[in-house]
Amino acid sequence: AQTVTQSQPEMSVQEAETVTLSCTYDTSESDYYLFWYKQPPSRQMILVIRQEAYKQQNATENRFSVNFQKAAKSFSLKISDSQLGDAAMYFCAYRRFNAGKSTFGDGTTLTVKP
Amino acid sequence: EAQVTQNPRYLITVTGKKLTVTCSQNMNHEYMSWYRQDPGLGLRQIYYSMNVEVTDKGDVPEGYKVSRKEKRNFPLILESPSPNQTSLYFCASSLARNQETQYFGPGTRLLVL
Numbered sequence: 001a002q003t004v005t006q007s008q009p010e011m012s013v014q015e016a017e018t019v020t021l022s023c024t025y026d027t028s029e030s031d032y033y034l035f036w037y038k039q040p041p042s043r044q045m046i047l048v049i050r051q052e053a054y055k056q057q058n059a060t061e062n063r064f065s066v067n068f069q070k071a072a073k074s075f076s077l078k079i080s081d082s083q084l085g086d087a088a089m090y091f092c093a094y095r096r097f098n099a100g101k102s103t104f105g106d107g108t109t110l111t112v113k114p
Numbered sequence: 115e116a117q118v119t120q121n122p123r124y125l126i127t128v129t130g131k132k133l134t135v136t137c138s139q140n141m142n143h144e145y146m147s148w149y150r151q152d153p154g155l156g157l158r159q160i161y162y163s164m165n166v167e168v169t170d171k172g173d174v175p176e177g178y179k180v181s182r183k184e185k186r187n188f189p190l191i192l193e194s195p196s197p198n199q200t201s202l203y204f205c206a207s208s209l210a211r212n213q214e215t216q217y218f219g220p221g222t223r224l225l226v227l
Binding site: 002006009012035044045047050095096100101102103104105106107 | 145147149154155157158159161163164170172173182202204206214216218220221
């Protein structure tokens with residue numbers, strides 16, 4: 001069974017600084033997708049970024065980027081120029097290609113200090 | 115507006131009283147799924163559906179039922195709720211199984227007394 005591990009239950013960052021959230025996963029599959037979701041206090045789940053395993057290039061969305069290390073099964077999220085609105089719970093998620101099951105990590109709570 | 119809706123958003127009930135949480139999407143998505151979120155445990159998948167009349171178990175299906183009679187709807191049924199099913203529930207959908215980005219509903223907070 002696939003597992004997703006987020007080893008940092010809580011992280012904090014100063015406004016305008018950079019922070020990196022860690023995620024590791026375990027799978028025997030070669031084709032899969034990885035995601036980072038943001039959950040603000042409203043509890044809405046918002047997609048931040050996604051990465052296809054077959055792509056070597058790391059995904060980037062504005063201030064958000066990932067460091068995808070397929071061999072190490074590592075998928076970290078970097079948030080640059082952190083803003084107060086980035087404060088939220090962040091979840092790493094795995095989904096095998098062409099399959100219905102998804103696995104989420106336990107989440108990392110990010111605090112942004114003004 | 116493209117969206118996933120859930121009803122009710124909040125529900126307090128008692129042990130053993132059957133309930134249904136509805137989920138509907140207006141994006142013609144083939145894939146739909148239910149998750150529960152508990153403190154410290156992230157999201158855990160309950161059931162998913164790849165298309166109409168096709169459903170399968172996720173990681174925590176015990177105590178839940180689902181049906182997919184129409185493409186847009188995917189209700190979650192608790193035949194005999196118990197206090198350990200107190201949780202925050204999310205419905206999600208995606209265009210097809212190869213369109214992996216899931217769109218989430220707003221969540222349903224359930225309290226079983």
